Amino acid sequence: xxxxxxxxxxxxxxxxxxxxxxxxxxxxxxxxxxxxxxxxxxxxxxxxxxxxxxxxxxxxxxxxxxxxxxxxxxxxxxxxxxxxxxxxxxxxxxxxxxxxxxxxxxxxxxxx
Amino acid sequence: xxxxxxxxxxxxxxxxxxxxxxxxxxxxxxxxxxxxxxxxxxxxxxxxxxxxxxxxxxxxxxxxxxxxxxxxxxxxxxxxxxxxxxxxxxxxxxxxxxxxxxxxxxxxxxxxxxxxxxxxxxxxxxxxxxxxxxxxxxxxxxxxxxxxxxxxxxxxxxxxxxxxxxxx
Amino acid sequence: xxxxxxxxxxxxxxxxxxxxxxxxxxxxxxxxxxxxxxxxxxxxxxxxxxxxxxxxxxxxxxxxxxxxxxxxxxxxxxxxxxxxxxxxxxxxxxxxxxxxxxxxxxxxxxxxxxxxxxxx
Numbered sequence: 001x002x003x004x005x006x007x008x009x010x011x012x013x014x015x016x017x018x019x020x021x022x023x024x025x026x027x028x029x030x031x032x033x034x035x036x037x038x039x040x041x042x043x044x045x046x047x048x049x050x051x052x053x054x055x056x057x058x059x060x061x062x063x064x065x066x067x068x069x070x071x072x073x074x075x076x077x078x079x080x081x082x083x084x085x086x087x088x089x090x091x092x093x094x095x096x097x098x099x100x101x102x103x104x105x106x107x108x109x110x111x112x
Numbered sequence: 113x114x115x116x117x118x119x120x121x122x123x124x125x126x127x128x129x130x131x132x133x134x135x136x137x138x139x140x141x142x143x144x145x146x147x148x149x150x151x152x153x154x155x156x157x158x159x160x161x162x163x164x165x166x167x168x169x170x171x172x173x174x175x176x177x178x179x180x181x182x183x184x185x186x187x188x189x190x191x192x193x194x195x196x197x198x199x200x201x202x203x204x205x206x207x208x209x210x211x212x213x214x215x216x217x218x219x220x221x222x223x224x225x226x227x228x229x230x231x232x233x234x235x236x237x238x239x240x241x242x243x244x245x246x247x248x249x250x251x252x253x254x255x256x257x258x259x260x261x262x263x264x265x266x267x268x269x270x271x272x273x274x275x276x277x278x279x280x
Numbered sequence: 281x282x283x284x285x286x287x288x289x290x291x292x293x294x295x296x297x298x299x300x301x302x303x304x305x306x307x308x309x310x311x312x313x314x315x316x317x318x319x320x321x322x323x324x325x326x327x328x329x330x331x332x333x334x335x336x337x338x339x340x341x342x343x344x345x346x347x348x349x350x351x352x353x354x355x356x357x358x359x360x361x362x363x364x365x366x367x368x369x370x371x372x373x374x375x376x377x378x379x380x381x382x383x384x385x386x387x388x389x390x391x392x393x394x395x396x397x398x399x400x
Contacts, residue, residue, distance in 0.1 A: 006202075028287070035294050039301040046304050046313075054310045054367035061359050062304060062317045065352055069297060069325040072332045072345060073290070081341040084332075088348055091355065098359045102366035133343035192296055192323045195316050199303040208312055209380035231357035232322065237315050238357075239364045242386070249386075251311045251364065255379045 029077040036070045057101050064094025120158035127153050176277040183274065184229055191234040198253070209255040210239060213248050213264040216272060222279035229271050236267055286335035293327025296320045309375035310367050318360040322352055 020034050043066065046059045071087030103109075131146035198206060217223050227238040227248065235253040242249070250267060257263060300320025307313050329345040336342045374381060 032290065032294055035298060039298050042301045042305055052310060052367070052372050054363060054370070054372055055313065057363055058310065058314055058317060059304065061363070062301070062321050065321050065325050065356060066297060066301075068348055068352065069293065069328040072325075072328050072348070075341070076290075076332055076335060081344060084341070084344040084348060088344070088351065091348075091351065095355045095359055099362050102359075102362040106366040106369045130347065134340060134347070136340050188319075188323060191319050195303065195319050196296065196299045199299050199306060199316055199320075204306070204308075206307070206312060206377070208309075208375065208378045210374070210378075210382050210384075211380060212382045212386075227361065228354070228357040231360055232319060232353075235315065237311065237318070237364060238361050239311075239368060249382065251315070253312060253315055258380045258382070 027077070029073060033070065033073050033077070036066060036073065040066055040070075053105055054102075057098060057105065061094055061098040064091045064098075067091070067094075115162060116159045119160070119162035120154050123158040123161050124150050124154045173278050176274055180271070180274045180278060183270070184232075187229075187233040187270070191232065194234050195253075206253050207255050208251065208253050209258070210249055210251050211255060211258055211263045212260050213250055213268045214260060215246050215248060215264075215268055217246075217275060217279070219279050222275050225279065226268070226271055226275055230267060282334055282337075286331040289331035289334060290328050293324045293329075293331065295324070296327065297324030300324060308377070310372055311364060311374060314360050314364055318356050322356040325352055 016038055020031055020038075024031065024034070040063060043059050043063050047056050050056045050059065068087040068091045071083040071090070075081055075083035127150035128146060131150060132143075135142055135146070137143055198204065215223065215226060217226060223241065227241065230236050230238050230248070230250060237251040239249045239251050241247070248268070250263070252263075252267075256266070297320070300317050300323075303316025303320060304313050307316055326349055329348045332345040333342045336345070368384075
């Protein structure tokens with residue numbers, strides 16, 4: 001069972017990196033952006049299968065920080081600085097959401 | 113000078129600096145709006161930044177803070193290589209558990225910075241604080257001992273000395 | 281020259297981002313996942329923003345990235361601490377290979393003293 005999981009994972013990673021870096025002909029920055037988008041897909045896997053609520057909260061929090069890096073790369077690629085603003089606001093809101101959700105998970109009210 | 117006034121002045125200067133850094137100032141109106149918003153922030157939330165007087169000289173505290181930042185980044189780089197090794201390793205050689213450490217720090221801000229640094233350094237994550245006995249509960253990914261004195265020596269002490277100089 | 285250094289920093293950051301997310305998928309329970317994800321993803325995003333600063337210099341662009349670095353250094357450990365405490369208090373167990381759990385022992389002690397006080 002474990003060997004099966006390992007084989008599937010390694011095949012998926014190898015296929016992704018091969019297609020991204022050798023077949024896809026975009027600029028280097030776009031290839032790097034693709035790696036971050038692939039990481040976000042893996043985070044979404046954890047959101048779907050996560051056995052407890054805490055796993056899902058952690059995943060959404062991590063997604064916010066990843067998006068901050070993604071918007072930084074986008075702003076370099078398009079040479080426009082307002083993408084970083086979007087990322088900052090996204091990370092800020094995801095922090096607030098994480099704190100509120102963990103308070104509710106702990107069994108307290110928001111004005112406690 | 114009263115502590116609240118001092119705290120408000122520091123908050124005002126910081127808010128203004130952040131505004132000037134974030135906007136390309138092309139017109140005097142933008143600067144005026146920045147000053148207005150900084151004043152609003154100062155009167156809404158200004159008195160919470162500095163709450164207790166510090167005994168050390170400011171220049172000495174600043175130098176110790178620089179030393180602390182460099183040490184913190186070094187520990188952070190080490191932590192990341194350790195976690196990367198753990199994640200890549202096929203057998204996952206982990207041995208997790210929650211241990212206790214003691215701390216001698218008393219100020220709230222110092223304990224907050226200590227807890228955040230522990231979270232970002234090798235293999236450790238702060239779970240909770242026992243405020244009466246000055247103890248921190250740490251989730252450790254590779255437990256080597258469960259005795260409270262040894263864990264204190266291994267996890268907490270490398271930051272505590274510098275933080276005492278900076279925050280107390 | 282600055283472009284090359286910036287691209288190298290960005291590549292390091294993306295490698296650590298990927299490893300952190302891999303840890304989020306592989307490790308056994310929520311506390312270990314929290315460790316790997318918080319450390320590696322924070323460091324990775326810091327590397328990317330540092331690369332942006334090196335490539336753009338200290339314009340308003342660079343200062344935005346600097347504020348992003350300060351923000352994630354302050355915010356990520358706080359969120360991790362809140363989630364860890366909430367998970368432990370809502371009785372999510374540690375993984376089976378865990379060695380020791382001092383927090384659980386101390387919590388039982390506190391609960392017993394509270395009960396005695398109520399009875400008296």
